Amino acid sequence: MRILVVGAGAIGGYFGGRLIEKGEDVTFLVREKRKQQLDQNGLLIESIYGDLKLKPKTILSGDNTDPFDVILVSTKAYQLKGSMESFHSYVNENTMILPLLNGYAHLDKLVSEFGEERVLGGLCFIESTLDNSGKILQTSPVHELVFGERSGEKTKRILKLRDSFSGAKATFTLSENIEQEMWHKYLFITTVAGITSLFRSPIGPILEREHGLKTIEKLLNETAAIMREIDAPIDVHIKEIQLKRIMGLSYGMKSSLQRDMEKQQPTEADHFFGYLLQHAKEKGIESPVLLAIYANLAVYGAGLFSLK
Template identity: 80%
Template sequence: MRILVVGAGAIGGYFGGRLMEKGEEVTFLVREKRKQQLDQKGLLIESVHGDLNLEPKTILCGESAEPFDVILVSTKSYQLDGAIESFRSYVNENTMILPLLNGYAHLDKFVNEFGEERVLGGLCFIEATLDHSGKILQTSPVHELVFGEIAGRKTNRILSLQKSFSGTKAAFTLSENIEQDMWHKYLFITTFSGVTSLFRSPIGPIREHEHGHKTIQILLKETAAIMRAIEAPIDIHIEETQMKRIFGLNYGMKSSLQRDMEKEQQTEADHFFGYLLQHAAEKGIETTLLSAIYANLAVYGAGLVSPK
């Protein structure tokens, strides 16, 4: 199966690298600067599951190539429009598009652009970052990519994709309920990134503090209430499940959104929080904490473009 990975950052580079390691036919669609890094140094992965130094096949946007069987998209939400244009010419009627973005709003965009029949559901669990030299640092035992048909069917194409994804050193899991899995991840990432960005702290000190603990509980409750109001398919006990998961995280773990703030980069505030707040306003749901988190990120974002 011919696989195109859009970008070679921490997520796409890691999972694409593990597929390359297995022997799958993987191509990375990259920008010129990243191509130069990869040409000079290779695709470098430093991981608790074993290091890799690979020589990846790359193409630049606009470069001629035959359509691909599957396209993995793991860009940030604010890069999505550009990413879609960069791979549009590599899509045909049989191409599967597998987005790994957090949240849910992006699915509508993919369906509008390419049609419902081409879009799969997907998400991943991984702690990874790209260092200044372009090396991917993967630092925790968890490295799972979950995928499936939105409707949950075991189609021939999804079984073929499962076969291509199997046998790697990363966990590629076929889900029969990917829509629910995506909403559950959305609830988790909203809470995790929300509190870590608000407190400017890893998760450990937040959950240890009495009021930090309460903040996590309140945010889970607020977010889940919005999701239930719009009939998202979340489990009845999901708040308790996610609370246990948050308390199982490494003490020093930070969210990727928090890391973006530390690097003074743009964040996915609108994609994560703005989307939920819009639905909350339509349903008349009070969102005191979620609104404060969004305001915190909006003020931070305004500071990126204001004179200092």
């Protein structure tokens, strides 16, 4: 299958690199600066599963090439509009679009632009970052990409995609319940990203303090209540499951949103928290912790733009 990876950052670059390592036909759609970096230095991955130096195929938006079988989208939510414009011409009636963004609001935008039948469900679990030289650093044992038809069906095309992913040196998992898995991760990432950005701290010191743990529990309760009210398919015991998972995180774990703040970069505040708060407002659900997190990020964002 011909696979297009939109961007060659910490997520798309890592999973795309593992597919190239396996021998799959992968092309990266990148901006001019990243293309020059990749052309000059290659795609560099430093990983506990083995380092890679690859010479990937790259294109710029507007380059003339045939449509792709699969388009893997791993951009930030605030980059999605520009990303859709950049790969629009590479989509045909048979193209599968596999988004790896956290949250859920992006699915509505992709479906609206490309049609219900082209958009798969997807998510990933990985701790990776891009250093100043453009090298991808992957540091934890987890490097899993989960994908599937949003209907849960094992269609001919999804089985073909599974075969393309099979054998790569990362975990690619076909899910028959991808919608629920996406909502479960949304609950997890909302809690972890929200609490670490609010306290400006890794998760460990927050968990050590009684009021830190209680705030996490309140946030889980608020978020799950909103999700249930809008009929999201979350498990009845998901709050307990996610709390146990959060308490098992490494002491120094920081969310990617917190790292974005430390780098003075934009955040996905609207995509994660604004989306949920809009539903909470419509349903009359009080969500004080979620609101405090969103207000904190709004103040940060206002200060960020005032520096420019």
